[in-house]
Amino acid sequence: MNSDSDLQIAGDILEVPHLLQPPREHPATVAEFVGLARSIAADRAQWEHLVRYDATTRWYHRLRTGPGYEVWLLSWVPGQGSGPHDHGRSSGVLTVLDGTLTERTGRGTHALEAGAQRVFAPGYVHEVVNDTLEPAVSLHVYYPGLTEMPMHAPQCSAPATYDEADVVTA
Numbered sequence: 001m002n003s004d005s006d007l008q009i010a011g012d013i014l015e016v017p018h019l020l021q022p023p024r025e026h027p028a029t030v031a032e033f034v035g036l037a038r039s040i041a042a043d044r045a046q047w048e049h050l051v052r053y054d055a056t057t058r059w060y061h062r063l064r065t066g067p068g069y070e071v072w073l074l075s076w077v078p079g080q081g082s083g084p085h086d087h088g089r090s091s092g093v094l095t096v097l098d099g100t101l102t103e104r105t106g107r108g109t110h111a112l113e114a115g116a117q118r119v120f121a122p123g124y125v126h127e128v129v130n131d132t133l134e135p136a137v138s139l140h141v142y143y144p145g146l147t148e149m150p151m152h153a154p155q156c157s158a159p160a161t162y163d164e165a166d167v168v169t170a
Contacts, residue, residue: 027143030093033141037093037139037141040095041095041115041139047073047097051075053077054077058075059074059075060073060074060075061073068145069143070141070146071141072139072142074140075136076129076130076138078132078133082127082129084125084151084153085125085126085149085150086122087142087149090122090142090143090144092140092141092142093117094118095115095116095138095140095141096117096136096138099137100113100130100132103126103127105127125152
């Protein structure tokens, strides 16, 4: 018995390439999309210089694309909002990069501060608004890429698919 460890590996694990899984170039699972959003959020140099603020409309910029997905950067000046909408057949991850955004759904209202993430499936109806006095910046990952954003009647009358437990904080 080895005093350093009870586990012994015979040979070099790197010599057995069939046991190693190659790293994926692009995300393919919800967890990987959340991880992608977190890694982009953590690298301010990748997005901060691109942010613009527009007093007349929400500003947005497509930051990245991959097979079947898109990453968007949005800015929100005080008072700007999305209106109640869903994302068609796309699932997504919303990550607040700076400031605070308010998300309204049929199940309630949630303040999402910098670092908070929201994961949603197709058909999830919500409204996102900057209710604060400071600008906000958010990152949105959509899979598949966003092709439609149907608008809904005010007050998000359709029931939400997710609840407060789906807000992920850093």
